[in-house]
Amino acid sequence: MGWLSWIFPKILAEFHSPTNRDIKVIEKYNKISLLVNGIEQTGTYVDILFRRSLNILVSWHPSPITRILVIGVGGGSVIKQLHEAYPRAKITAVDIDKTIVAIATKYFNVPEQDYCTFVVSDAKKYITDTKIGLFDLIITDIYIGNDVPDFVSQEKFLVYVSKRLRPKGRFVLNYFSFLDQPKKSELLRERLAKIYSHVEVKDILRNKVYFATSVLK
Numbered sequence: 001m002g003w004l005s006w007i008f009p010k011i012l013a014e015f016h017s018p019t020n021r022d023i024k025v026i027e028k029y030n031k032i033s034l035l036v037n038g039i040e041q042t043g044t045y046v047d048i049l050f051r052r053s054l055n056i057l058v059s060w061h062p063s064p065i066t067r068i069l070v071i072g073v074g075g076g077s078v079i080k081q082l083h084e085a086y087p088r089a090k091i092t093a094v095d096i097d098k099t100i101v102a103i104a105t106k107y108f109n110v111p112e113q114d115y116c117t118f119v120v121s122d123a124k125k126y127i128t129d130t131k132i133g134l135f136d137l138i139i140t141d142i143y144i145g146n147d148v149p150d151f152v153s154q155e156k157f158l159v160y161v162s163k164r165l166r167p168k169g170r171f172v173l174n175y176f177s178f179l180d181q182p183k184k185s186e187l188l189r190e191r192l193a194k195i196y197s198h199v200e201v202k203d204i205l206r207n208k209v210y211f212a213t214s215v216l217k
Helices: 044-060 077-085 098-107 155-163 181-195
Strands: 010-015 023-028 031-036 039-042 067-071 090-095 116-120 135-140 165-175 198-204 207-213
Touching: 010 098, 023 098, 031 098, 039 044, 044 077, 044 165, 044 198, 044 207, 067 077, 077 090, 090 098, 098 116, 155 165, 155 181, 165 181, 181 198, 181 207
Parallel strands: 067 090, 067 135, 090 116, 135 165
Antiparallel strands: 010 023, 023 031, 031 039, 165 207, 198 207
């Protein structure tokens, strides 16, 4: 990476897939970023967002975490940070777009390793499969550009997620929507409150991050 990226962002690669029509890997401010439909999916903003979210989670979840499910890979920022926070945990990372998974491994140095396994699958179907077992922590971070797919906040999907958690498990959901933000955010909180006994919503940067569990600290 060179100093010119501080002035002129450089496109390193471009891709198109059935799920994401416009995917770019760029060098900007001497750092590699992932843009999907013009919106940053991995980069400085996302790194800060997850750093702050995981700082909250680590203090909020004193129980050992040995198995983690990440729904939505992006450039793998959250995978790296989870491994730092919980180095002994096994991480399963699911994404519907094999192109995104390939980008995460090639450009963002998140190769499949002993601690991380990638699965190319539709999250709606994957989460219903009882064979995947139970997790201590599930993080949902699904975006198509700037939009969170509607199914992510639907009660049916949220209930299935809860069924994949161990009794002391935690659920974290990264959420953002420009349209009807207050109304949609409150509706999501109400749906989570029907499933979990304890729900917290944190405003982190421009996002709302939901932390849910049925076990209090």
